[in-house]
Amino acid sequence: MRDFAERLIAYETKGNKSSGTKTAAVFLVGEKLRLHLTALMGNVGFRALFSRALALANAEVPWLHTVHVKADGSLGGLDELGAQVASEKIAEGSVVLFAQLLGLLVAFIGGSLTLRLVREMWPKIPLNDLDFGNGDKNENPK
Amino acid sequence: MKIQNDAGKRQPLKRIASPPAKVTIRKLPTGVRGLDDILGGGIPEFSFNIIAGTPGCGKTTMAHQIVFANATAKKPALFFTVLGEPALKMLRYQQQYSFFDESKLGNAIRFINLADVVMEKDLNAVFDEITKQVAAINPSIVVVDSFRTVVRKTTAGVSEMEMQSFIQRLAQFLTSWEATTFLVGEYDPAEIRDNPVFTIADGLFWLSQKAERNSIVRKLQIVKVRGQNSVPGLHTIRISEGGLQAFSRTLAFVPQNKKPARRQRLSMGIPELDKMMGGGVLEGDSLLVAGPSGTGKTALATQFIAAGLRNGEPGIIAIFEERPKGYTDRADSFGLNLKTPQEKGKLEILYLRPLDLSVDETMQEILDAVERIGAKRLVIDSLVSLEMALAPGFREDFRESLYRMIVALTAAGVTILSTVEVEDTFTGFSFSHYTISFLTDDIIRLRYVEIDGQLRKVMVVIKMRGGNHSKDIREYVITSKGVVVIHPRSTDYDGLTTGIPRQTGPRKAQKVESGPEPKARK
Numbered sequence: 001m002r003d004f005a006e007r008l009i010a011y012e013t014k015g016n017k018s019s020g021t022k023t024a025a026v027f028l029v030g031e032k033l034r035l036h037l038t039a040l041m042g043n044v045g046f047r048a049l050f051s052r053a054l055a056l057a058n059a060e061v062p063w064l065h066t067v068h069v070k071a072d073g074s075l076g077g078l079d080e081l082g083a084q085v086a087s088e089k090i091a092e093g094s095v096v097l098f099a100q101l102l103g104l105l106v107a108f109i110g111g112s113l114t115l116r117l118v119r120e121m122w123p124k125i126p127l128n129d130l131d132f133g134n135g136d137k138n139e140n141p142k
Numbered sequence: 143m144k145i146q147n148d149a150g151k152r153q154p155l156k157r158i159a160s161p162p163a164k165v166t167i168r169k170l171p172t173g174v175r176g177l178d179d180i181l182g183g184g185i186p187e188f189s190f191n192i193i194a195g196t197p198g199c200g201k202t203t204m205a206h207q208i209v210f211a212n213a214t215a216k217k218p219a220l221f222f223t224v225l226g227e228p229a230l231k232m233l234r235y236q237q238q239y240s241f242f243d244e245s246k247l248g249n250a251i252r253f254i255n256l257a258d259v260v261m262e263k264d265l266n267a268v269f270d271e272i273t274k275q276v277a278a279i280n281p282s283i284v285v286v287d288s289f290r291t292v293v294r295k296t297t298a299g300v301s302e303m304e305m306q307s308f309i310q311r312l313a314q315f316l317t318s319w320e321a322t323t324f325l326v327g328e329y330d331p332a333e334i335r336d337n338p339v340f341t342i343a344d345g346l347f348w349l350s351q352k353a354e355r356n357s358i359v360r361k362l363q364i365v366k367v368r369g370q371n372s373v374p375g376l377h378t379i380r381i382s383e384g385g386l387q388a389f390s391r392t393l394a395f396v397p398q399n400k401k402p403a404r405r406q407r408l409s410m411g412i413p414e415l416d417k418m419m420g421g422g423v424l425e426g427d428s429l430l431v432a433g434p435s436g437t438g439k440t441a442l443a444t445q446f447i448a449a450g451l452r453n454g455e456p457g458i459i460a461i462f463e464e465r466p467k468g469y470t471d472r473a474d475s476f477g478l479n480l481k482t483p484q485e486k487g488k489l490e491i492l493y494l495r496p497l498d499l500s501v502d503e504t505m506q507e508i509l510d511a512v513e514r515i516g517a518k519r520l521v522i523d524s525l526v527s528l529e530m531a532l533a534p535g536f537r538e539d540f541r542e543s544l545y546r547m548i549v550a551l552t553a554a555g556v557t558i559l560s561t562v563e564v565e566d567t568f569t570g571f572s573f574s575h576y577t578i579s580f581l582t583d584d585i586i587r588l589r590y591v592e593i594d595g596q597l598r599k600v601m602v603v604i605k606m607r608g609g610n611h612s613k614d615i616r617e618y619v620i621t622s623k624g625v626v627v628i629h630p631r632s633t634d635y636d637g638l639t640t641g642i643p644r645q646t647g648p649r650k651a652q653k654v655e656s657g658p659e660p661k662a663r664k
Binding site for chain 2 (some may be wrong): 040041043044045049105109110117120
């Protein structure tokens with residue numbers, strides 16, 4: 001699932017060099033997912049799912065405690081993040097967060113349907129070689 | 143009106159006298175097996191429908207089947223989810239069904255969540271959101287699931303008139319946009335009279351389930367469908383991996399063949415019995431073989447099927463207790479090979495044992511098999527075990543459904559042999575405790591009689607609707623060849639039908655039998 005999340009983030013951050021815009025770009029994945037998935041499951045549904053993903057990611061990435069999911073399902077606390085955490089750490093944490101989110105989607109609706117939803121947002125990203133393995137939401141490929 | 147011809151001269155246009163054609167309403171397939179027939183061909187295009195019922199009846203599944211059966215990228219379906227089942231869970235569960243075609247999601251089928259609008263705004267906002275999405279996507283199918291929650295949430299403080307107006311506007315808009323609409327909701331039957339949505343709807347599909355002892359029985363009623371004849375009454379539905387399946391009360395069996403005008407006599411596979419029956423059973427008859435346990439009903443039925451197979455007539459054996467292997471093994475012991483015709487697709491042994499079967503789906507299984515192999519002969523072995531395999535709630539419909547199936551099949555020229563267990567009493571001579579003899583053309587009765595210190599077996603042809611038959615009571619045995627009729631009619635006894643006959647002729651010396659009556663070896 002990390003590989004999956006990394007590809008989405010890499011695609012969104014491509015070309016962003018400065019740390020400020022890079023932080024925003026890293027979390028652009030979440031924003032795009034929010035807009036797309038909210039149409040399917042509503043604000044309440046997406047917020048519940050994203051909050052669960054954040055709670056799971058918190059266990060691995062302590063600084064994510066400073067981030068929260070707002071009522072509309074978007075992430076809050078990102079503005080302060082750039083000053084407190086190094087951009088490499090932010091990128092790493094975002095991978096964990098979105099891997100959890102994608103993992104939850106896979107757990108609920110399966111890999112095939114998750115891929116279909118993601119492809120609707122990022123049709124150009126090659127995802128055919130992704131291996132969801134045994135369904136572990138946040139497996140580390142290393 | 144005038145037109146110019148090639149020469150440039152004006153000539154009057156001939157009027158066409160034929161009257162304008164009436165509108166043809168296209169019917170959409172439901173994707174629910176059996177439902178199109180019940181509806182009278184399918185769902186009228188551009189109709190405004192309600193799928194109603196209590197929780198767990200299969201409303202959402204039915205809506206999904208309709209959507210998946212019709213949605214294409216050019217004519218997409220719009221599925222509005224509201225406060226009912228969360229969309230994620232709905233997708234999680236619905237994809238377990240075989241009709242769920244993931245490739246349709248996104249382009250042919252789009253899910254839109256209306257929960258936020260419903261929670262935060264009023265009826266007008268809901269209407270605006272639906273119209274906005276419909277105008278943008280131009281769907282051919284629109285589903286709102288659950289419409290009940292839309293109404294419940296947004297009608298606080300709204301008058302009945304406003305509610306009716308909202309539903310009317312919605313119906314008019316969606317029909318004008320050439321969408322066939324389904325509002326899914328949990329309603330109580332008592333609401334039909336007062337709820338405006340039921341008045342406005344063109345079609346009302348009512349799903350229900352009720353408990354009968356330990357069984358749950360699901361039913362479907364087409365309360366109304368405008369513009370076409372649906373099959374009235376309650377139809378059994380079952381939810382399985384294929385989604386909902388409906389079983390029409392009329393069984394909707396369209397035979398490939400009709401009963402021939404000149405019917406031939408078919409061999410029972412027992413030459414002496416054929417003679418007793420005036421040459422055999424008439425093609426397309428329903429024959430009942432009644433007798434107590436151990437009198438050879440199954441052996442006789444097997445011989446009947448085997449005779450057909452030898453004559454190139456495919457057959458079906460529907461059994462409910464014994465497993466198919468046991469059946470074929472016993473046939474083997476009579477020298478009847480059922481395995482080869484099974485392998486060649488000329489014979490199917492249907493083992494319909496699970497409890498809680500509905501009578502209609504049991505009948506449907508049999509009808510499907512008959513159609514599948516073009517069966518000419520059918521054995522139901524036995525009616526008693528068929529009834530036992532049914533859910534208790536269906537047993538009261540047993541006779542009615544059996545009647546419908548027999549009528550449908552015999553009309554198609556299929557010859558049916560049903561066995562039924564009857565308890566031998568020594569005072570009466572009953573044929574069946576079901577009182578089903580009215581739906582059988584022919585009856586053969588087997589029974590035990592006590593003769594010369596032995597419990598022997600006799601058979602008699604009680605009735606043959608299609609012609610004359612022997613009135614003889616004949617003794618028979620079950621040997622390694624199956625049922626074999628022995629001895630001609632005995633005139634030395636009276637009262638054979640009572641089971642305890644009185645000897646009227648001279649007493650003959652009896653042979654000493656070293657062992658029991660020869661019987662099929664296992």
